[in-house]
Amino acid sequence: MPKNSDSPSSTKNHMSIPWAKVIGEHGQTPVIQSSLKEKATIIGRTGLILLSCGTGAWRVRDSMNSLARILGVSCSADIGLVTIEYTCFDTQDSITNSLSLVSSGVNTDKLADMEYFVSAFEKEGAFLSVAEVHQMLDQIMQKKANYRPFYQGLAAAFACCAFVFLLGGGPIEMICSFFGAGLGNWLKATMNSKHMTLFAGLAAGVATACLTYLLISRGLELTFDINVGHEAGYIGSMLFAIPGFPFITSGLDIAKTDLRSGIERLVHAVTIIIVATLVGWIVALASDLKPDSFIPLGLSPLALMLLRIPASFCGVFGFSIMFNSPKKMAATAGVIGAIANTLRLELVDLTSMPPAAAAFIGALTAGLLASMVHRKMGYPRISLTVPSIVIMVPGLYMYRAMYYVGIGTIASGAQWFINAAMIVLFLPLGLIVARILMDPDWRHSS
Numbered sequence: 001m002p003k004n005s006d007s008p009s010s011t012k013n014h015m016s017i018p019w020a021k022v023i024g025e026h027g028q029t030p031v032i033q034s035s036l037k038e039k040a041t042i043i044g045r046t047g048l049i050l051l052s053c054g055t056g057a058w059r060v061r062d063s064m065n066s067l068a069r070i071l072g073v074s075c076s077a078d079i080g081l082v083t084i085e086y087t088c089f090d091t092q093d094s095i096t097n098s099l100s101l102v103s104s105g106v107n108t109d110k111l112a113d114m115e116y117f118v119s120a121f122e123k124e125g126a127f128l129s130v131a132e133v134h135q136m137l138d139q140i141m142q143k144k145a146n147y148r149p150f151y152q153g154l155a156a157a158f159a160c161c162a163f164v165f166l167l168g169g170g171p172i173e174m175i176c177s178f179f180g181a182g183l184g185n186w187l188k189a190t191m192n193s194k195h196m197t198l199f200a201g202l203a204a205g206v207a208t209a210c211l212t213y214l215l216i217s218r219g220l221e222l223t224f225d226i227n228v229g230h231e232a233g234y235i236g237s238m239l240f241a242i243p244g245f246p247f248i249t250s251g252l253d254i255a256k257t258d259l260r261s262g263i264e265r266l267v268h269a270v271t272i273i274i275v276a277t278l279v280g281w282i283v284a285l286a287s288d289l290k291p292d293s294f295i296p297l298g299l300s301p302l303a304l305m306l307l308r309i310p311a312s313f314c315g316v317f318g319f320s321i322m323f324n325s326p327k328k329m330a331a332t333a334g335v336i337g338a339i340a341n342t343l344r345l346e347l348v349d350l351t352s353m354p355p356a357a358a359a360f361i362g363a364l365t366a367g368l369l370a371s372m373v374h375r376k377m378g379y380p381r382i383s384l385t386v387p388s389i390v391i392m393v394p395g396l397y398m399y400r401a402m403y404y405v406g407i408g409t410i411a412s413g414a415q416w417f418i419n420a421a422m423i424v425l426f427l428p429l430g431l432i433v434a435r436i437l438m439d440p441d442w443r444h445s446s
Contacts, residue, residue: 014102019045019134027131032071034130039071040088040095042133047077047084048099049141050114054106054323055382056249057261058442060084063118070125081246081264103198104268106245108325108383113140115380146324149193153186156240159318159391162311164236166345167396168294172226173233176213180237184209185322188240202241202272203279209237210283232292234284235399241276243269244319244390249382251428252435257445277402284403291400301349308345312391313338320387329379330387336373337388340366344392355394356422360430363389367434381435389427394420 022041031042047064057079068075068088077086082101087094117136125133147155160181161174169177188205192198213234220226246269253262284290299307316337320330344362347353353361363385370384397420405413436443 014100017099019138023130023134027134028129030126031128031130031133032126034071036073036088036090036093036095038130039068039073040086040097042130042137043067043071043073043075043088044084044086044097044099045134045137046114046118047079047086048101049137050111051079051082051084052101052105053108053111053114054104054245054249055111055380056256056265057253057258058256059380059382061258062441063114066118066122067125070122079258079261081261081268104246106323107145108320108323108329108380109146110140110143110324111380111383112326112329112378113143116378146326147321149186149189152189152322153182153184155318155321156185157182157318159315159322160236160239162313162315162318163239163391163395164233165311166308166315166341166391167233167236168297169233169236170295170297172217172220173236173294176216176220177233177236179216180209180211180213180234181240183212184237185240198272199275202275206238206241206276206279207283209240210234210280210289211287213237214283214287214289232290232294234289235280235291235396238276238280238399239395240322241272242390242393242395243272244386244393245323245382246272247393247424248386248389248428248431251425252432255428255432256442273398274402277399278406280399281403281406285406291396291403304349305342305346308342309338312341315391316341316387319390320383323383323387325383325387329383332373332377332379333384333387336366336369336384337391339369340388341391354422355419356426359392359423360426362392363427363430364434365430367431368438371434371438381439385431385434389431392423392427394423397423 019041023038029038031039043064046067047060050060050063060079061077064075064077064086072090074089075086076089077084081104083099085096085098087096117140121133157178161178164173164177184205187208188201191201191204217234246265250262250265250269253259253265297304313334317330317334320333325333340362343365344358347358347361348355366385366388367381370381370388373379373384374381397416401413401417401420403413404410404416
């Protein structure tokens with residue numbers, strides 16, 4: 001039986017919502033005078049787009065509440081990783097909707113556009129028609145990514161190259177990681193653009209990164225007789241897989257007692273890490289790669305500090321580009337990350353401070369600086385803080401934990417896991433303290 005072209009039915013597992021048809025014949029009605037159903041639709045769609053950008057539950061709910069207040073209704077929302085269930089009330093009736101995304105993602109450019117939309121709606125929303133509001137949301141929804149897979153691969157190449165240096169690697173490890181991470185993230189981004197399932201793209205990208213690193217390092221060994229110890233840097237080529245946004249927003253959501261969203265985001269992040277580290281471990285076993293310590297660089301403390309500043313900038317800038325940040329926003333995050341991450345590393349090297357405590361101070365610094373920039377430039381805090389501290393996430397520790405557990409060295413694996421867990425716990429804690437200090441709206445529970 002042929003399908004009616006006007007039917008909303010779809011063969012997709014996640015059916016798309018025909019928002020144009022939802023508007024119906026009342027599109028020219030001023031939004032402030034529209035029905036409760038139409039108001040609830042606008043509120044829910046706004047929340048869903050924000051959720052698709054990767055921001056946390058508190059920000060999604062805050063934006064939905066801002067629209068609800070202007071439209072003269074009350075809104076109660078339960079927000080997860082990819083779903084929103086919410087109810088809108090007015091003086092006479094109530095309506096409950098449930099919305100869901102196909103998958104979770106990160107798009108800091110759309111997030112900035114949505115924050116501007118909410119801010120503009122607070123000033124002029126009451127004068128718009130229902131159709132005009134949906135047209136504005138359509139423009140944001142249909143906005144194309146700023147960077148094609150090639151540039152996303154290049155961003156990962158620079159980010160992981162810088163990451164390896166900050167971990168202690170030298171020029172050989174940086175070169176191999178550059179090509180490994182670049183090809184790996186290019187493949188991952190290409191598969192994502194074709195709507196392949198998350199774990200297929202992740203596994204293929206990580207395997208490609210590790211194998212590329214292996215081929216280039218072995219080629220350099222045979223051609224130039226370099227030290228085989230340079231193979232230790234292969235872990236750096238797969239660090240583009242670190243799920244920074246869900247990791248950090250899970251901590252922020254749990255701090256605000258949005259437990260559903262926080263736990264779902266945490267499980268999502270941990271699952272990505274497990275898949276990535278398992279793929280890396282299998283490739284390592286098959287190719288006899290070992291996560292040994294890096295060969296010492298022999299740099300003075302001053303030279304090391306001066307090199308860490310541009311390396312941190314490049315790493316954060318690259319991760320920001322991977323999150324689809326515009327270049328100016330990415331550069332701003334890079335400056336914040338250069339200050340915060342260099343401070344963290346210097347505290348570890350020059351004092352007796354544990355890495356976890358230094359991570360807390362680094363994240364706190366990034367959060368404070370991001371709040372100041374937010375007030376001056378209007379960029380979303382989360383778009384600045386996550387790239388700034390994702391470079392502090394101990395991906396090396398996580399991989400070594402999985403590697404040693406996999407080969408049966410449980411004691412070493414457990415020690416690396418504990419070291420990684422302590423740092424991971426203190427990173428969102430630093431941002432939480434910064435938000436409490438700098439954001440009066442966020443510090444209260446009401």
